[in-house]
Amino acid sequence: MEGAKCFVKTDAGDLIKDAKEVLSVHEKDLVSTDDMTKLDQLHESIILHNIRERFKNGIIYTYIGPMLISVNPYREIAELGVQLIPDFRTKEKEDLPPHLFYIAQRAYQNLLNFQKSQSVVISGESGSGKTEATKIVLKFLTIASERSPTEDLDIAAMIIATNPILEAFGNAKTTRNDNSSRFGKFIKICFDGPQITGAMIDNYLLEKTRIVKQAATERNYHIFYQIIAGMTPEQKEKYKIVSDYYYLTNGLVDVPKIDDKKNWEETVNAFKVLGFKDEEFDNVFYLLSAILSLGNIKFSEENDKASIPDQSSLSTFCDLMGLSSTFGVVKQSLLARKVRIAGRTSISFVPLTLVQAETNRDALSKRLYFDLFNWLISKLNTQLKGKSTEESLFIGVLDIYGFEIFQHNSLEQFCINYANERLHNQFNDHMFKAEQEEYTKEGVPWTNIEYNDNSRCIDLIEKSRNSIINIIQEQCRVEGKTDKNLLEEIKKIRSPYLDLGHPSDPPDQFKIRHFAGTVIYSIESWMEKNKDTLNVDLEVLLKKSTNPIVASFFADAA
Ligand SMILES: Nc1ncnc2c1ncn2[C@@H]1O[C@H](COP(=O)(O)OP(=O)(O)OP(=O)(O)O)[C@@H](O)[C@H]1O
Ligand SMILES: [Mg+2]
Structure with missing residues (x-):
């Protein structure tokens, strides 16, 4: 230090800084520590230094009192795997390296000791590793906790099987994360004493616009790419899947780190583990195919009036939704708005412009996917309920979408x-x-x-x-x-x-x-996104869909 200036040695070379910009550190605090509350001084620089030094040595976890800081390693670290779970069940914190398993173990032990529900809150910016951390906590709880010997359902396996389904339908590639959660979730694992009895998922605000539009290097929800990469030719014929979809062309489709075919197999297996019936599986995929064909309906315009020159995608949509008998009315509802003239019983139709017709079509796609996602969650909850009740003690794990700063933020x-x-x-x-x-x-x-x-x-x-x-x-x-x-x-x-x-x-x-x-x-687009209205005529029509899942979305339409 020289007067008001400071000489700082960094990995990138020596720097001269104003002394007031530099925080002092005790030499002894420069030694890596498992728990940063043991440091004499605690400020941003020393925290970052400690985490960085540990990371360089392959250590991603550090305690800070009751909290755990986890740094994304972007690789599998075999030594941190499930083989450690028995140790975390039996040994003291001080005898083991920092780990997420300890956080899960403490929640479990506190639930048992104090007979009070516990929550693990995971936060961090997008791509920091929250969803992976959630899975590690769930893995611990499902392996470490006891099972009822008389239970015929394997609730633990079902809890783990929710991950591929939730990620397929609720995660997508963004510029920050190839597997970014586009919804928030709070998963509650319910207990009766030490035994898991069931689980419950609350979900928050799935991002809807992604279904119809994605930024240049982003993708739609994984499930669409899994369908295309994973379905057999017979399945594709059955669900009327083709190779080109407008809703999948905005984003960069091929992501080297994602194996859509393998993930499809995991998704299908998860549907089985969670006890979805064949008929329910069919209805989900008829609906997804219908959403994709809806996106392929192209409009043209003459005198501010939209029309559909090629009706093949509309026809596929109606077939898949069980609405073929009302094809003409569906078409009309996509192209015009019904208006009741005040004081008269007659109804007239105001034609939509091309832009309005596209907005109308996209609003329907968004609504269908959003409702499907909520339907899936409520179905998962039915399957996961097991013997749990409203009064059951639970360990909740919160995993929401992380803080985002993109080039374009909406x-x-x-x-x-x-x-x-x-x-x-x-x-x-x-x-x-x-x-x-x-x-x-x-x-x-x-x-x-x-x-x-x-x-x-x-x-x-x-x-x-x-x-x-x-x-x-x-x-x-x-x-x-x-x-x-x-x-x-x-x-x-x-x-x-x-x-x-x-x-x-x-x-x-x-x-x-x-x-x-x-x-x-x-x-x-904030006003339009916030209003998010759907043509009532379409709602009334969809209530008549032969797909019972779709009909249930619009049961209240009148
Ligand atoms: N503990 C870990 N071990 C190995 N890889 C990890 C770990 N945590 C994160 N990753 C890698 O980082 C990627 C992003 O992590 P994750 O999806 O958990 O982030 P996130 O915090 O949930 O982000 P978002 O807020 O966008 O959902 C993972 O797909 C994985 O490749
Ligand atoms: Mg996530």
Whole structure:
């Protein structure tokens, strides 16, 4: 150190820095440690140094008190496998290296000792390894816990089998992660004493737009590619699968690290383990094929009026949905909007433009896939219920979509990042606020810990009356409002977490300073995505589908 300057040695060479930018470290804290609460000093630099040094030595796990930090190794580490589970059941924490198994073991032991449900919350940005960590925790719980000798269903195998199904239907390749979760899940493993009795999955907000459109290097949901790579020619004929689908052409289809054929086999096997009937399996795949053929319906336009010059895909769609007898009405509902003239009993049809017809078609595809996903979850829950009840104690594992910053961020990233803000806030409340309040109450001396409180960012997004979510809802209620109007209203909010940018920035953007970084959001299509309405005529028609799964989605349509 020399005056106000500091000489810093780094792997990339020596640097000269302002002394105030540099944090000091005790030499003894530079030694790798399993639990960072043992360090004399604890700040960002020393945490990063410790994790980096351990990672260089192939160690991906580090404790920080009751929490575990896990670094994505992007490779299988055989020494960290299931053979360690017996050790984690019997030995003390201090006698074993840090591992996710310990987190799972503690949850299990606490459930048994205190007779209270437990939760494991996994957070991190997109691609950091949350879903893989969830699977490791589930593996531990299903292997380590006891089984009822009289149980005829293998609930443990069924719990593990939910992974391929949920990933096939709810995960997709994004620019950040080849297997990115596009929905959030909270899976509860229910217990009666030490025995697993069943499980329950809650799911949150599947990303819908991906079904009809993907960014240039992203993909649609894995299941579509699995169908094409894995189905036999006979199956393809049965479900009317062809080789070219418009909904699958936007993204880069071939991903070297994904083996769609192998994954298809796993998905099919998981359907069997989970006890889906052949008829249910058929109905799921007739529906998926119908969604793909719906996407292949092309419109043309003359005098602002859309038409369907080639009706083969529409005909396939109607066949697959069991709607062939109403082909003409389905076609009309895709091309026109029914209007009842006030004071008259007659109904007239307003023709849709090409853009409106495409929006109408895509809204139907999104709704069908979204409802199918929810149907699958409720079916899984029926199968997994076993002997569990509402009162059963459980260990819950939370795995949501991670924080995202893309080049183009839309309403989906806004929702995902909002969910992550809430999770971060929950963490702050639990780890810092509540803990420090407890110290104060009990008169324990302690040094106040400064933490990044994101409550005001949450106010900006949701809490206050003048929040972004409220503004979106208000604007969507008013006829004729556009994305531009929405942005103008958002820009009126005054918050240190809202960055209105520079006058030279593109006019269709705003920025939010999230806890994990500043994200530039583009306002295009927010109003349409939020309204997400489906033509009522289509709903009424689909209620008559001979596919019972589809008919159940629209049971309330009138
Ligand atoms: N413990 C691990 N061992 C080996 N590979 C891993 C591990 N964790 C993650 N990976 C690799 O990283 C990829 C991304 O991990 P994962 O899908 O779990 O991320 P995520 O945090 O769930 O992301 P998202 O928020 O996008 O869903 C995995 O497909 C896998 O290749
Ligand atoms: Mg994930």
